[in-house]
Amino acid sequence: MKPIKCWHFLQNNKRLQWGTKEVVKVGKTYTCKGNIVMCENGLHGSRKILDALSYAPGSICCRVEIWGEAIEGNDKLVGRNRKVLSIIDATEILRKFARMCALDVIHLWYPPDVVVRYLKTGDESLREAAGDAAWAAKDAIWDAWEAAGDAAWAAWAAGDARDAGDAAGAARNALAARNATWDARDVAGAKQNHRLTTMITRAIK
Numbered sequence: 001m002k003p004i005k006c007w008h009f010l011q012n013n014k015r016l017q018w019g020t021k022e023v024v025k026v027g028k029t030y031t032c033k034g035n036i037v038m039c040e041n042g043l044h045g046s047r048k049i050l051d052a053l054s055y056a057p058g059s060i061c062c063r064v065e066i067w068g069e070a071i072e073g074n075d076k077l078v079g080r081n082r083k084v085l086s087i088i089d090a091t092e093i094l095r096k097f098a099r100m101c102a103l104d105v106i107h108l109w110y111p112p113d114v115v116v117r118y119l120k121t122g123d124e125s126l127r128e129a130a131g132d133a134a135w136a137a138k139d140a141i142w143d144a145w146e147a148a149g150d151a152a153w154a155a156w157a158a159g160d161a162r163d164a165g166d167a168a169g170a171a172r173n174a175l176a177a178r179n180a181t182w183d184a185r186d187v188a189g190a191k192q193n194h195r196l197t198t199m200i201t202r203a204i205k
Contacts, residue, residue: 003065004077005085006045007200009056014087017057024062029083036069036080043082049200050193051075053094061090061200086204093199096122101192 015021019032036042045066046052052061055076068080099119106116111133117123118130 001067001070003067003083004045004047004070004079006047006064006066006077007049007052008045008062008064008082009052009090010058010060010062010087012058012060012089014060024084024087026084026087029081031068031081036071036078038071038073038076038078042071042078042080044076044078045082046076048075048193049197050189053196059089059091059094060087062087063204088200088204090200090203093196093203097192097196097199100195104188104191 010024011017014023016024016030024030030043032042034041043066044055045064046055049061063085065083065085066077066079066081070077070079099122103119106119111119112130114126114133115130118126
């Protein structure tokens with residue numbers, strides 16, 4: 001079969017997690033023996049970098065080609081052979097990417113100033129203070145959500161949902177909101193995947 005270009009993350013020591021556990025090198029082809037089984041035996045990778053990131057044991061990012069008895073799932077594939085085309089330590093890129101993704105949704109809450117400054121600058125001297133402030137804000141938001149939930153249940157118990165029509169309408173609204181949320185998630189995921197792919201590709205070149 002024709003080789004499939006994929007993304008794959010390694011441990012920070014650049015060694016294979018399984019098999020020989022040798023240090024991975026650019027240009028080398030690694031081959032697996034035995035039956036190829038997804039998640040059990042074979043050489044894995046993902047077409048999308050965000051999918052590969054979800055399985056990452058470290059921040060060492062590789063561009064690879066996979067072929068030979070390949071089996072493909074929803075977010076990854078496995079084959080008998082995997083050739084390494086490039087390797088990059090993506091630690092700093094991933095940190096910047098995470099900050100950029102956080103800034104994408106910063107308008108959805110009221111973050112402390114130190115959090116905003118850290119996300120925009122990446123100033124490591126602000127990281128601990130930003131983390132403490134973010135956790136405090138999260139606890140306050142969680143308390144507000146719990147209070148709102150208690151109020152909603154109290155209203156329901158008091159008879160606000162008076163008949164089946166109200167319940168059906170509420171169900172339709174909930175379904176529409178859920179679908180809109182999933183659509184928004186897909187759009188955001190595509191944007192983030194493109195962003196990270198571009199950042200890593202530029203760094204490799």
